[in-house]
Structure formats: structure tokens, C-alpha cells
Amino acid sequence: MITKIKLHKTASYADVVEIEPKAINYFFGSNYPHCNLEWATSPIDVFIYNKQFVQDSFSQSNAIKGIFTLGKDATGIQKFIEEANAKIGDFKNKIEGLNKSIETQEEKLSKKRDDGALKKKYEAYFKPAFKGFMGSAKDFFNKCISEQKNSSDLLDEKEIIENT
Numbered sequence: 001m002i003t004k005i006k007l008h009k010t011a012s013y014a015d016v017v018e019i020e021p022k023a024i025n026y027f028f029g030s031n032y033p034h035c036n037l038e039w040a041t042s043p044i045d046v047f048i049y050n051k052q053f054v055q056d057s058f059s060q061s062n063a064i065k066g067i068f069t070l071g072k073d074a075t076g077i078q079k080f081i082e083e084a085n086a087k088i089g090d091f092k093n094k095i096e097g098l099n100k101s102i103e104t105q106e107e108k109l110s111k112k113r114d115d116g117a118l119k120k121k122y123e124a125y126f127k128p129a130f131k132g133f134m135g136s137a138k139d140f141f142n143k144c145i146s147e148q149k150n151s152s153d154l155l156d157e158k159e160i161i162e163n164t
Contacts, residue, residue, distance in 0.1 A: 002021050003020065113137070114138055123140070
């Protein structure tokens with residue numbers, strides 16, 4: 001229980017004013033650093049209803065007018081949810097962009113696979129190595145792609161052509 005409230009250097013209290021509160025008290029005004037509370041027992045939480053309290057404790061929903069949250073934890077959770085939803089939106093946009101990029105690259109790969117240009121360019125040099133894959137441009141291309149995983153010491157294009 002509060003036994004004494006001291007007001008000092010506040011708007012209308014230049015000198016120290018001591019108030020001995022009763023069971024229920026309401027004080028209206030700003031908080032000042034030169035004021036303090038004296039307790040008969042251990043201090044309990046004091047809640048001060050000011051602008052900061054309103055900002056910390058009330059949150060108006062932008063999505064639905066007339067809906068608000070009450071309490072410091074609730075407004076913090078609401079802010080966390082809004083920030084998380086914004087991040088989710090950013091991630092969804094990135095994923096969408098990456099999926100479009102994948103589609104574009106897959107289309108390019110498919111065209112390269114089917115156009116036969118790779119086969120025409122290298123079939124004379126690779127004929128012995130790609131026996132059984134020379135009948136179709138698609139099979140030849142797929143064999144070339146599968147050889148990218150080959151971990152043997154490989155020759156580069158110039159060395160292959162020189163050795164034929």
C-alpha cells in the first residue's frame with residue numbers, strides 16, 4: 001500500500017507537497033522525475049495511464065475498424081504478427097520470382113535439348129564416347145548433361161578435338 005506521494009517541481013508544485021492517499025486515489029497529470037512514492041510494504045506494480053501507456057497497451061487494427069487489442073503483451077504480439085506477415089509476403093514474392101526464373105530456364109533447356117545444335121556441333125568428336133546416344137538430339141543432350149556429374153579427370157573441348 002502507498003503511504004505517501006511526494007510531488008515536487010511539477011507544473012503547480014514548485015515546493016514539495018506530500019499526500020497521504022486513502023483507499024482509492026486518482027491523480028491526473030504528467031510524470032516528473034522529482035516525484036516519488038513511499039510504500040508501507042514492498043512496492044507493487046504501478047500503472048500510469050498516459051500517452052505511453054496508451055501506445056503500449058492499445059492497438060487499433062488497420063484491417064477491421066473498431067477492433068483493438070488491449071495490453072502491452074497483446075500489442076507486442078500484434079506487431080510481431082504484422083511484421084511476420086510482411087516477411088511472409090516478401091518471401092512469397094521471392095518464391096514466385098524464383099519459380100518464374102526456373103520455368104524460364106527449363107524452357108531454355110528444353111529448347112536446347114530438342115534443337116539438335118549441340119549434337120551437330122560435337123557428334124563427330126564424341127561419336128565413340130556417345131555410342132548409343134547419337135540417334136536423337138534429345139538423348140545426346142541428356143547424356144551430355146548426365147556426364148556433368150562425372151568425377152573422372154576430364155578433357156576439355158579443345159583437348160578432345162585435338163585427340164580425334
